[in-house]
Amino acid sequence: MDKKTELIIDKLHSDRSLTEEEYAYLIEHRDEESTCRLASLAVAAREQVYGRDVFIRGLIEISNYCKNDCFYCGIRRSNKDCERYRLGEDEILRCCEEGYDLGFRTFVLQGGEDAFYTDERLCGIIRTIKERFPECAVTLSLGERSKESYRRLYEAGADRYLLRHETADEKHYASLHPSELTLENRMRCLKDLQEIGYQTGCGFMVGSPGQTVKELAKDLRWIETFKPAMCGIGPFIPHKATRYADMKPGSVELTCYLLSVIRLIQPNILLPATTALATLDDKGQEKGILAGANVIMPNLSPMEARSKYRLYDNKAYSGTEAAQNVEDLKRRMEEIGYKVVTNRGDIKGN
Numbered sequence: 514m515d516k517k518t519e520l521i522i523d524k525l526h527s528d529r530s531l532t533e534e535e536y537a538y539l540i541e542h543r544d545e546e547s548t549c550r551l552a553s554l555a556v557a558a559r560e561q562v563y564g565r566d567v568f569i570r571g572l573i574e575i576s577n578y579c580k581n582d583c584f585y586c587g588i589r590r591s592n593k594d595c596e597r598y599r600l601g602e603d604e605i606l607r608c609c610e611e612g613y614d615l616g617f618r619t620f621v622l623q624g625g626e627d628a629f630y631t632d633e634r635l636c637g638i639i640r641t642i643k644e645r646f647p648e649c650a651v652t653l654s655l656g657e658r659s660k661e662s663y664r665r666l667y668e669a670g671a672d673r674y675l676l677r678h679e680t681a682d683e684k685h686y687a688s689l690h691p692s693e694l695t696l697e698n699r700m701r702c703l704k705d706l707q708e709i710g711y712q713t714g715c716g717f718m719v720g721s722p723g724q725t726v727k728e729l730a731k732d733l734r735w736i737e738t739f740k741p742a743m744c745g746i747g748p749f750i751p752h753k754a755t756r757y758a759d760m761k762p763g764s765v766e767l768t769c770y771l772l773s774v775i776r777l778i779q780p781n782i783l784l785p786a787t788t789a790l791a792t793l794d795d796k797g798q799e800k801g802i803l804a805g806a807n808v809i810m811p812n813l814s815p816m817e818a819r820s821k822y823r824l825y826d827n828k829a830y831s832g833t834e835a836a837q838n839v840e841d842l843k844r845r846m847e848e849i850g851y852k853v854v855t856n857r858g859d860i861k862g863n
């Protein structure tokens with residue numbers, strides 16, 4: 514680690530803020546020493562807010578129908594080889610029941626942008642979940658909707674919303690998405706969600722096609738200003754039915770490095786060690802936690818759905834990624850000195 518990197522890390526630690534150039538420098542000068550230094554500061558910062566607790570969320574993939582055509586995504590509408598499915602209200606509730614018994618107190622309903630899930634249907638589902646499991650949080654991750662729609666879902670009882678911004682750079686955004694999808698609308702959605710009162714999550718892929726250090730630095734700067742409750746970052750992984758089939762996946766090490774940086778930007782942020790990390794590396798989620806993450810989102814979807822909700826190749830869903838194996842997850846977290854807890858795991862002090 515050179516002197517300048519050391520000074521930048523000190524500044525990040527004390528000010529929780531850097532310039533875009535400083536973020537870029539930090540990323541470019543990633544080495545063993547800077548990785549260790551950032552991780553140890555990140556772990557200490559998290560410990561002050563959340564101790565050694567790891568929050569778990571039960572992920573229910575409610576539909577892989579999607580009207581969008583994001584170039585990197587396996588369930589994009591133009592992938593004709595994708596066998597489509599959607600879960601009905603009863604199936605979703607059965608997942609919640611199973612999850613509740615396993616100790617989950619947050620249910621995340623994620624899916625493609627599927628017109629079947631009108632506000633009316635979703636509000637009904639959310640109300641029923643909240644009636645049956647009043648001490649549980651409901652998180653939605655259903656893409657871009659109108660502010661009015663977000664408001665209705667919030668009033669029905671949804672607590673949180675995950676919508677990765679994907680990249681804070683206009684040009685990069687346009688290279689990853691068809692022209693009908695814009696960064697401007699993505700950001701409008703995120704702002705609306707925050708204004709309505711959701712605990713709002715943003716995020717991005719690490720190593721997405723065409724991404725450079727500059728784009729990553731921009732993401733970090735943007736996160737500073739947005740102040741999200743959550744931030745989902747994971748390595749990009751190619752999917753065979755996309756134009757990026759032959760690209761190489763993003764780096765697990767860089768992802769963990771950025772987790773540490775984000776933890777230092779905002780010590781109270783809820784930061785998942787994502788399934789993509791587990792997909793690329795058997796110890797990926799442990800590495801994420803040891804870099805400063807504090808959330809894991811095991812899969813609660815019905816088995817038939819899991820193999821079809823394939824955003825990228827080889828997506829893990831049967832090992833520790835399966836909610837049913839939460840005992841295994843608990844043991845793995847204990848082995849590294851952490852504790853899976855049974856509570857909603859809301860953001861502290863926001």
Ligand code: SAH
Pocket residue numbers: 585586587623624625626654655656657675676677679717718747748749750751752789824825
């Ligand atoms: N449709 C919803 C949520 C589902 S996609 C939405 O748009 O928010 C959830 C996330 O998976 C996306 O935000 C994206 O960042 C990630 N993802 C999609 N394809 C991926 C790939 N090939 N590799 C890694 N992550 C991917």
